[in-house]
Amino acid sequence: MKAVIIENGRASIKDMDKPSIKEKGDIIIKMKACGLCGTDIEKLRGQYTASQPIIGHEPSGIIEESSVDSLKPGQRVFAHHHVPCYECYYCTHGSATMCPHYRRTNIEPGGFAEYFRVPAWNVKRGGVLVLPDHVSFEEGAFIEPLATVVRAQRRVKLNRGDNVLVVGAGPMGLLHVMLSKVNGASKTIVTDIADFRVEYAYKVGADYSFNSKKIDTINEVKKLTDGRGVDIAIIASGAPSAILSGLLSVRKGGQVLLFGVPFKGTVLNYDISDLLNNEISIISSNAAIEEDTVDALKIISERKIDVSKLVTHKFTIDQFNEAVRVAEEGQAIKVIIQD
Numbered sequence: 274m275k276a277v278i279i280e281n282g283r284a285s286i287k288d289m290d291k292p293s294i295k296e297k298g299d300i301i302i303k304m305k306a307c308g309l310c311g312t313d314i315e316k317l318r319g320q321y322t323a324s325q326p327i328i329g330h331e332p333s334g335i336i337e338e339s340s341v342d343s344l345k346p347g348q349r350v351f352a353h354h355h356v357p358c359y360e361c362y363y364c365t366h367g368s369a370t371m372c373p374h375y376r377r378t379n380i381e382p383g384g385f386a387e388y389f390r391v392p393a394w395n396v397k398r399g400g401v402l403v404l405p406d407h408v409s410f411e412e413g414a415f416i417e418p419l420a421t422v423v424r425a426q427r428r429v430k431l432n433r434g435d436n437v438l439v440v441g442a443g444p445m446g447l448l449h450v451m452l453s454k455v456n457g458a459s460k461t462i463v464t465d466i467a468d469f470r471v472e473y474a475y476k477v478g479a480d481y482s483f484n485s486k487k488i489d490t491i492n493e494v495k496k497l498t499d500g501r502g503v504d505i506a507i508i509a510s511g512a513p514s515a516i517l518s519g520l521l522s523v524r525k526g527g528q529v530l531l532f533g534v535p536f537k538g539t540v541l542n543y544d545i546s547d548l549l550n551n552e553i554s555i556i557s558s559n560a561a562i563e564e565d566t567v568d569a570l571k572i573i574s575e576r577k578i579d580v581s582k583l584v585t586h587k588f589t590i591d592q593f594n595e596a597v598r599v600a601e602e603g604q605a606i607k608v609i610i611q612d
């Protein structure tokens with residue numbers, strides 16, 4: 274079978290053996306769709322160090338082989354690549370994505386493969402969700418990214434009527450825009466440095482969207498919020514300037530949600546006394562667990578969010594390098610690899 278794996282720091286399209294069931298509880302899935310994520314590209318560039326260099330973690334597909342009674346060949350499913358133990362100190366104290374087991378679990382050889390194995394560990398703990406008939410594979414590929422957004426907005430306790438700034442209008446930022454509307458946000462303001470993405474934000478329900486290279490974010494946000502600033506700034510970018518603009522655009526008592534992962538070594542030039550004097554909270558959110566993937570599937574299934582609006586490009590496994598090139602050019606939102 275064909276699969277994309279990382280070899281010597283670059284994506285290599287390999288002909289390799291189809292994975293097989295290694296232990297009772299494993300399942301084998303035929304991949305139908307898998308989103309290309311910014312972190313996949315960071316892994317290719319050697320800039321991502323949080324987990325093993327396995328790429329493709331937003332897959333959906335059809336069960337090819339199963340060694341559990343609850344899942345049958347032919348079922349259409351989503352599979353979660355990282356699943357925590359749900360028993361350790363972190364798991365039982367609200368930080369399951371920090372579970373020591375979480376990042377050790379993964380699908381093999383990754384989501385950009387014709388077939389992949391989901392380990393029994395993940396299957397047993399609810400890592401595989403059956404897609405309702407009306408949810409397409411392409412939509413199923415959004416369960417993981419939307420789940421991370423669901424978890425993030427839960428952590429920040431987005432309230433009805435909140436004004437929200439989303440910094441960064443890539444696929445994750447735009448999922449934040451869409452979910453903030455579902456969660457009752459009043460004004461949703463979006464900034465990006467690429468005009469294509471600035472315009473795209475309007476297609477998914479942003480109230481205001483502008484290019485932060487051309488318009489000063491802090492002034493503009495103040496103008497749009499009676500001089501106060503937003504209740505919540507969501508930073509869907511790892512750029513230090515994006516984090517700073519969020520910190521300077523929230524109202525007194527507001528919250529900054531750190532979502533995009535900055536490069537290691539990123540240091541901010543920010544006066545911490547401003548946090549205390551203005552009672553600003555910084556909350557970070559990292560990845561997602563099964564309660565979030567279940568919620569994400571429900572949101573997609575109930576058509577509260579039309580994730581398909583975000584798909585701008587589709588490629589096959591053979592075209593993987595072209596997919597990466599397009600994703601990096603800034604004229605794409607979500608790039609999907611399909612069979």
Ligand SMILES: [Zn+2]
Pocket residue numbers: 310311312330418
């Ligand atoms: Zn991702």
Ligand SMILES: [Zn+2]
Pocket residue numbers: 357358359360361362363364369372373374
């Ligand atoms: Zn745990």
